[in-house]
């Protein structure tokens with residue numbers, strides 16, 4: 023049950039625990055995440071979904087007094103071993119947040135280029151190329167190509183979220199973590215992001231946290247159900263939504279609690 | 281418990297499907313009894329029942345579609361709602377076949393039956409037991425008895441073969457019996473098909489309860 027079938031494993035989580043101060047919010051999580059597949063994380067509020075994905079790119083430790091034990095293997099290498107640079111991990115494992123958060127003072131172009139510039143890329147032609155490609159991949163290019171200089175903050179919410187996805191894609195990550203990427207969006211904007219997520223799996227491994235069960239069912243290949251900091255069930259999405267093995271999963275997805 | 285209204289509506293659905301099961305059972309019982317007793321009035325009561333079950337089945341389908349659209353059920357709720365729609369459809373098909381049996385009663389009531397009916401009522405009785413097994417499984421959400429359906433369906437098949445062979449001897453001995461024998465043969469054939477439908481309904485109920493598909497014949 024704990025391993026992803028049919029494809030190779032991109033991330034292997036082994037005995038992961040996480041704390042905020044003395045409060046343990048993740049308990050002995052082990053799961054394999056399939057490469058170039060979409061894995062959804064669902065569970066009631068406070069069960070540790072955001073904490074879990076933040077452990078996958080070493081964002082959890084950014085919080086004071088937050089602590090992690092266990093191993094997270096990215097292509098077989100533990101991202102928590104001493105010689106690994108967290109900044110490098112965060113480039114390889116990108117993140118898109120719940121609320122679209124473009125850099126407000128920057129133009130559309132600069133928002134997308136920001137990551138590369140931070141990495142020291144100055145070559146204008148290369149930047150142009152990457153900006154265009156990233157905006158195309160995030161399905162925003164056609165809507166903004168004439169006005170790349172306008173402020174990122176002037177876009178609609180759905181466009182801003184796609185801008186953030188373009189920004190994440192620009193640094194060519196291998197994995198993209200999305201924490202409730204559609205919760206601030208209307209159904210049309212949501213549908214566009216969902217289509218985009220489906221496209222992304224051609225090239226990327228995607229992990230998406232969502233409160234919207236239908237969304238998990240629609241977009242993901244695998245679904246993990248978290249409850250009170252534990253991984254309760256992890257299966258092919260259809261299996262989990264059609265015939266879950268655990269009573270708690272069933273009660274949650276059928277709306278009997280949560 | 282949240283989603284109380286949803287739970288209530290599913291309960292209504294279950295009650296309606298239980299009524300469909302009663303229609304199917306009574307249809308089988310009454311049609312075969314009307315044939316056996318050559319009772320035309322009893323046979324005619326089947327036609328009215330068919331209309332009722334038709335309407336009930338449409339209602340179940342409509343309700344199931346509505347719940348699916350508005351409540352977006354998953355897991356056991358999804359399996360329950362889709363299975364109720366399927367079970368109802370199957371029992372509606374059973375009712376249709378009992379109408380065909382009643383029609384044969386009307387055709388054969390004018391002269392004495394070719395032979396006293398023994399095996400055909402046994403087929404009917406076995407079907408009734410099978411429908412009860414299905415109903416109990418739904419009510420108790422338990423699959424224990426579903427396995428018995430296979431045996432009962434085998435029994436029905438065996439009875440059908442017996443009836444077939446017996447009627448064949450009549451026809452060979454005396455070709456004037458061909459008309460009457462064919463009528464009875466059709467009845468046995470309908471009952472055999474009803475047995476299949478009811479057994480397959482049981483397999484679907486098994487899936488509803490366990491999430492696992494089983495194969496019945």
Ligand SMILES: Nc1ncnc2c1ncn2[C@@H]1O[C@H](COP(=O)(O)OP(=O)(O)OP(=O)(O)O)[C@@H](O)[C@H]1O
Pocket residue numbers: 042047065066067068069070071072073074085
């Ligand atoms: N910065 C923090 N400091 C202390 N405790 C925190 C912090 N962030 C989260 N927690 C606690 O950790 C637990 C897990 O939180 P987390 O944000 O991972 O849950 P979640 O599943 O993402 O919830 P939601 O669905 O509401 O986003 C909760 O009990 C929460 O109160």
Ligand SMILES: [Mg+2]
Pocket residue numbers: 071072073201
């Ligand atoms: Mg969260």
